[in-house]
Amino acid sequence: MSNPFLGEIRMFAGNFNPRGWAFCSGQLLPIAQNDALYALLGTTYGGDGQNTFGLPDMLGRLPINQGQGPGLSTYVLGQKAGTETVTLTQQQMPGHSHAFFATTATGSQPAPTNTSFPATLIGTATLYAIPGTSQLVQGAMNANSITAVGGNQSHNNLMPSLAINFIIALEGVFPSRN
Numbered sequence: 001m002s003n004p005f006l007g008e009i010r011m012f013a014g015n016f017n018p019r020g021w022a023f024c025s026g027q028l029l030p031i032a033q034n035d036a037l038y039a040l041l042g043t044t045y046g047g048d049g050q051n052t053f054g055l056p057d058m059l060g061r062l063p064i065n066q067g068q069g070p071g072l073s074t075y076v077l078g079q080k081a082g083t084e085t086v087t088l089t090q091q092q093m094p095g096h097s098h099a100f101f102a103t104t105a106t107g108s109q110p111a112p113t114n115t116s117f118p119a120t121l122i123g124t125a126t127l128y129a130i131p132g133t134s135q136l137v138q139g140a141m142n143a144n145s146i147t148a149v150g151g152n153q154s155h156n157n158l159m160p161s162l163a164i165n166f167i168i169a170l171e172g173v174f175p176s177r178n
Helices: 035-041
Strands: 009-012 021-023 028-030 052-054 119-122 125-129 136-138 165-169
Touching: 035 052
Parallel strands: none
Antiparallel strands: 009 165, 021 165, 028 052, 119 125, 125 136
């Protein structure tokens, strides 16, 4: 690869890291063998600063610029953010309702459809059928008939993506500040 700057990060479509490059997978490197790269990165991405320092961890991550965009959060160099899965709670969901439909039509199916439930209106009392029987019962439905669902299980929170490797130059030109 052309003459890179030391510490330069590139996207690489190969399944191996080229000579003089390493995958950006958060691994620790010895300072003694990589002192010039340590001078650039320090312990921004991990390590103890005495014997080791870390490379950026781009596994399952998306690079963003440091600083703050208009109306956005502030990010510092090396900060990891976000999560791959999210568990929504009832407090996070907007208020809404699910309609319950009933019909007075004669049933022609052995079980009601997902949009109707057999019922009869006599005067002001509503009757409903007990599932599995022909018995009609007056009064409110069982409180467990309509309940919260979901079980607070997390769901995938990843945006559409294409897997690719990020590599960092372990050798190259030390970048000048001016």
